[in-house]
Amino acid sequence: MYDKKLIKIGRISMGLAIIANFLPAVYVGMRYGEMPGLSTILQIWGLVAATYGISWIIQPIAYYPTLGAPGSYIGWLAGSVGDIRMPAASMAQKMAGTEEGTHAHEVVGTIGTCCSVFVSASMITLFTIIGSQVIPLLPPFVTSSFSYILPALFGAIYVDIARKDLRTGICTIIGALVILKGGGMLGIPGGVLTLGVVLAGILITRGFFVADKNKKAA
Amino acid sequence: MNFQAIINSPGIWIVSAFLVIISVSQAVVFMRAALKEATECGINKEKKAAAIRSACITAIGPSLSPVITLLSLVAVVGAPTTWMRLCDVGAARTELGVISLTSGMLGVEAGTEAFGMQAWTYGLWGMALNNFGWLFVVFILGHRMSGVVEKMNSKYDPAWIKKLMAGATVGLFAYLLGNQIQSLATPKLMPAAIAAVVMIVLGTALKKYQRLQELSLGIAMLVGMFVTQAVLGA
Structure with a gap:
């Protein structure tokens, strides 16, 4: 409804x-x-x-x-x-x-x-x-610090989300950097890279999920 | 009437207001429905209030980030157009990008004397057509994609679907962070790293103080910004 x-x-x-x-x-x-x-x-x-x-x-x-x-x-x-x-x-x-x-x-x-x-x-x-x-x-100290808003915001929020599952978090950010760097060099459009990183996050989660399941089963 | 008077005229304010009003009204309607639904999901009043407070506080910081670009946009395309376009889809830098693309068609540079009525009109069309892309895709896909989750839940292991959604979110935020720090330059890495550390410290130290935790993201962001500015600035 x-x-x-x-x-x-x-x-x-x-x-x-x-x-x-x-x-x-x-x-x-x-x-x-x-x-x-x-x-x-x-x-x-x-x-x-x-x-x-x-x-x-x-x-x-x-x-x-x-x-x-x-x-x-x-x-x-x-x-x-x-x-x-x-x-x-x-x-x-x-x-x-x-x-x-x-x-x-x-x-x-x-x-x-x-x-x-x-x-x-x-x-x-x-x-x-x-x-x-x-x-x-506003003092110039404040206005020039505005250019650091987004990296600071995403740094804080990423660790907050990633700490729930540290292994996935660390692997995903490394994967993201590799995809963004590599994709940028190959000239792959940014939109495709977004989807690539989201898929990498899902695949890495899947990898650990299956590994944990197998460990439990063994 | 001169160019500056036209782009800031009451008529332009009025036609620019419709989209903003639609967006805010939709949020009001959704908010009421979601609050009611939350009660039915068993979320109590305190938790709802905490969610609202923390979302509002968190939204303040990033809303400030386009303020500098906002001022240059106001100078180029006028206050009403800036207001409308920053309240809708397309970040400030996207709108600026579109304006320089369309002015390029006329061989005019945005922000110079040569940027007049014609270049401005091209810009208006460019921003409208660009935003139309997102609006149209969401209009076409939004309702088709709902229910996908339920279908997946019945088809696959629900424990995995839960993980999958979490994985998609981690991936998305990894993209957003990665996009900022991919140059590995200090002015990007430093605020991210400092804010991350502060966030962890606050999360651990304030575990018992729910109210203060709502502020944690805002505080972490400010510390990251200001410390970086103090170290790298001047």
Whole structure:
């Protein structure tokens, strides 16, 4: 019931969002007569598809097992899925003490994802309006430390998740670095590498799972 | 009307607001449904409150990370467009990337005098078409993929499916961390390593203090950032 209801709402809001997404471009065309021709629009589409097209398809799939259906609708509409939604969902799940793979876990993840939307939307609104006045007032020590936010965030959250199963955690981050380095050298698109690392995480988990089972059986 | 006045006009604010409103309203509806469902799953009030607090606190830090890019985006495409595009899919650097791609079509550089109405319109279309990719894929796939887990649970060993989901999450966060530190450069490794150590220490030291644990990710992140800045800065 719960899933069905949310999926229905999610699909409706996704459909509306697709329309709203084009509103500014269409409005500017109607109000100011500034509108690229159809062939130019197709060219622009080709350009962004060539650059980001693989991510459009692969990212939602790679994040799906972690986000679930409701989380995917909120997450991909609000964006910043890896940076903001997932850390928030994962902390919410940790504090509620739910177990991976259960329905309760997914529900709490959705609560966390929603909270993160409220917080990030308010902060972006605030900074868009007053940012140009406030940011220059911050000490340079603080503003230059902003460039360390993401590595620090992911370093902290990764150990928090990996310590539940240390062997898997260590092997997966090593695997991730090898895949990212090697893939980068071979020129494999970033989107494919994302999926590759997620699959590596699953395979490494599987490896230890089977090994443990055999040990128990022996 | 000059270019700067147009890109910051009330009309643009209004047409940019729809997507933000849809996104936040959807979150409100999902939040209410999920809170109700959580009660039915046997999650008590204290745990729900703890989950909400920790998610909100955790979201503050990473929401700050695009702030510097946000300011440069405001200068290039105007406040309403920046606001809309940072509240929807596509990170700040992605939006900037799209704008420089589409301006490149016109032989114009973003942020210069030459970036006018036409380049801005190209940018609007570029960002809309790029975001459409994600929205459309989720619109098409979202409902088809639900139920996959139940099907797998009935087909395979549920203990393994649980592990599989955990493995996918570890893999995803390994990707996110790996993507940051893959250059193995000190300015990336150092904040990650310091924050990781602080996180472990806090997790162990605060085991008994549930309330403080909610802050642990935020604290670990701040320590990682500031210590790195103090050591490498200036």
